[in-house]
Amino acid sequence: xxKQVPAIELINVTKQAGNHKLIxxxxxxxxxxxxxxxxxxxxxxxxxxxxxITGLTEPTRGxxxxxxxxxxxxxxRAISQVGAVIDNPQLYPFLTGYQNLLxxxxxxxxxxxxxxxxxxxxxxxxxxxxxxxxxxxxTLGMSSRLALAQALLHKPxxxxxxxxxxxxxxxxxxxxxxxxxxLTDRDQVTVLVTSHLLAEMELLCDRIGVMQMGRLVTVKxxxxxxxxxxxxxxxxxEVDLLEEAKKLLSTHYPQANIVDCCPMLELGVVMxxxxxxITEILVQSGIKVYGIQAATKKLGDRxxxxxxxxx
Amino acid sequence: xxxxxxxxxxxxxxxRPRSWILLGLLVFFVLLQALVTKGFTPKQIEDTFSAWxxxxxxxxxxxxxxxxxxxxxxDIIASEYELGTVKMLLVRPFYRSTILASKLIATLLxxxxxxxxxxSSSYLLGGILFGFDGSDQFYNRYFPYGSGYRPPDLTxxxxxxxxxxxxxxxxxxxxxxxxxxxIRNSTIAITAAILVLLSGHTLIQILYEYGWAKYMLFxxxxxxxxxxxxxxxxxxxxxxxxxxxxxxxxxxxxLTWVAFSKRDVA
Numbered sequence: 182x183x184k185q186v187p188a189i190e191l192i193n194v195t196k197q198a199g200n201h202k203l204i205x206x207x208x209x210x211x212x213x214x215x216x217x218x219x220x221x222x223x224x225x226x227x228x229x230x231x232x233x234i235t236g237l238t239e240p241t242r243g244x245x246x247x248x249x250x251x252x253x254x255x256x257x258r259a260i261s262q263v264g265a266v267i268d269n270p271q272l273y274p275f276l277t278g279y280q281n282l283l284x285x286x287x288x289x290x291x292x293x294x295x296x297x298x299x300x301x302x303x304x305x306x307x308x309x310x311x312x313x314x315x316x317x318x319x320t321l322g323m324s325s326r327l328a329l330a331q332a333l334l335h336k337p338x339x340x341x342x343x344x345x346x347x348x349x350x351x352x353x354x355x356x357x358x359x360x361x362x363x364l365t366d367r368d369q370v371t372v373l374v375t376s377h378l379l380a381e382m383e384l385l386c387d388r389i390g391v392m393q394m395g396r397l398v399t400v401k402x403x404x405x406x407x408x409x410x411x412x413x414x415x416x417x418x419e420v421d422l423l424e425e426a427k428k429l430l431s432t433h434y435p436q437a438n439i440v441d442c443c444p445m446l447e448l449g450v451v452m453x454x455x456x457x458x459i460t461e462i463l464v465q466s467g468i469k470v471y472g473i474q475a476a477t478k479k480l481g482d483r484x485x486x487x488x489x490x491x492x
Numbered sequence: 493x494x495x496x497x498x499x500x501x502x503x504x505x506x507x508r509p510r511s512w513i514l515l516g517l518l519v520f521f522v523l524l525q526a527l528v529t530k531g532f533t534p535k536q537i538e539d540t541f542s543a544w545x546x547x548x549x550x551x552x553x554x555x556x557x558x559x560x561x562x563x564x565x566x567d568i569i570a571s572e573y574e575l576g577t578v579k580m581l582l583v584r585p586f587y588r589s590t591i592l593a594s595k596l597i598a599t600l601l602x603x604x605x606x607x608x609x610x611x612s613s614s615y616l617l618g619g620i621l622f623g624f625d626g627s628d629q630f631y632n633r634y635f636p637y638g639s640g641y642r643p644p645d646l647t648x649x650x651x652x653x654x655x656x657x658x659x660x661x662x663x664x665x666x667x668x669x670x671x672x673x674x675i676r677n678s679t680i681a682i683t684a685a686i687l688v689l690l691s692g693h694t695l696i697q698i699l700y701e702y703g704w705a706k707y708m709l710f711x712x713x714x715x716x717x718x719x720x721x722x723x724x725x726x727x728x729x730x731x732x733x734x735x736x737x738x739x740x741x742x743x744x745x746x747l748t749w750v751a752f753s754k755r756d757v758a
Binding site: 232236237261268280287290331 | 496500
């Protein structure tokens with residue numbers, strides 16, 4: 182299997198401030214077209230991690246790769262592929278919505294824009310009545326929509342959102358979810374969001390990484406409703422005895438094969454509810470299971486079905 | 493693309509009332525000076541006045557231009573940190589040095605506009621009040637002691653005067669930017685910059701006897717002193733002052749760059 186380059190990859194990244202490790206040897210790969218959530222209490226390092234991925238902060242050790250490009254060696258090329266919304270008051274309050282957007286459009290090399298196209302983008306995020314209103318008079322919801330508009334100006338392949346749900350009501354969160362899902366499904370955009378609210382993250386994300394003390398303590402696929410019925414397109418298992426595991430499982434999964442690169446055992450299409458049984462077989466045979474990963478494309482469709490009546 | 497960044501800075505500057513107020517204030521002070529000059533000058537002296545002589549007189553108000561430019565310079569980097577917009581600014585395909593350069597150029601442009609406004613408004617007001625024709629008696633009034641320096645003609649002398657003040661403006665602009673980048677608080681940066689500007693003159697009057705005083709910034713900021721005036725520190729030449737201003741500019745801008753591009757943005 183040809184290994185696809187992850188959209189965002191952090192390799193053994195450490196960020197130190199004095200003797201304090203804000204990020205401690207963290208490794209993470211976010212796949213293309215995935216919505217990945219970073220969850221953690223304040224001080225857990227998720228903001229620092231976010232700053233490392235946007236290039237606002239340089240890692241003390243390790244590498245940050247954007248679509249395979251080293252962010253610090255090829256900053257301009259790498260960051261061109263990224264759209265970001267950082268913190269909440271990140272607009273110029275004394276500029277109008279249109280001027281704010283114009284400001285960031287001018288900072289996007291190669292972007293073809295004119296008054297009409299910027300107006301169109303503003304209407305698309307529902308700000309058509311406030312185009313010439315100063316951003317100071319915007320509500321929090323309007324500001325975040327404007328911020329999102331500027332992040333999407335150049336059709337980035339990676340979208341980074343820092344606390345995008347802060348201050349949004351349930352409807353607005355759902356709308357944001359729709360929009361993000363639309364971007365990932367239609368344009369294969371990769372999204373990374375941070376939050377400290379698990380419930381919202383479960384609604385928005387395919388996978389969630391939980392951070393604590395500068396480390397990524399767990400990465401898990403979000404459970405949806407009836408998730409046991411979901412077919413996971415591809416399941417990878419990380420075990421110590423690959424050959425043995427393959428033999429054990431090949432009766433049920435004839436497609437099972439060893440992926441050399443990782444190394445992992447690839448099982449092919451598996452129903453989510455089968456995973457506990459698979460784990461049991463392996464564990465009972467004395468094989469150590471280090472991880473099970475699944476591509477979660479279908480979860481996105483499920484998400485759409487679930488709230489389809491609302492839109 | 494640099495041009496786009498400068499246009500952005502320009503847009504941000506002039507979408508706030510502050511910049512317009514500064515421009516208006518400058519014209520107001522020139523008007524005030526014009527009216528006072530008109531009202532308190534004896535008739536026969538007034539006859540020697542013209543648009544050009546008044547433009548020259550008004551150039552004495554260039555410290556006002558420095559202060560107003562420092563207000564913009566002290567704000568232009570710090571306010572991005574205060575608003576949090578600096579993050580949005582840096583997450584773009586530009587080197588931080590390019591973004592910084594656009595801020596320097598935009599601030600310099602603002603200062604240049606102020607200086608141009610000082611000239612044009614004083615020339616116009618002077619012309620309206622004293623007539624637009626030049627006067628030969630200008631030399632007698634400006635260089636009565638035979639100071640050794642004879643200006644080529646009035647128009648060129650005025651141009652030289654404003655040009656020299658512009659050079660000083662460039663150095664002060666870099667100074668304001670440096671404070672803005674390091675302090676990251678526009679109010680404190682502006683206040684500090686103006687205090688330094690205002691105390692500098694006094695400082696030099698206290699310290700001019702020391703040999704090292706000539707290396708201080710303030711000993712070299714009044715370049716017009718070399719053209720018919722008295723240099724603040726004895727023994728300092730025009731070329732020396734130019735060189736010192738150049739060095740200070742490099743120092744200030746270099747330190748601005750260090751603060752703006754080397755520090756992590758959190």
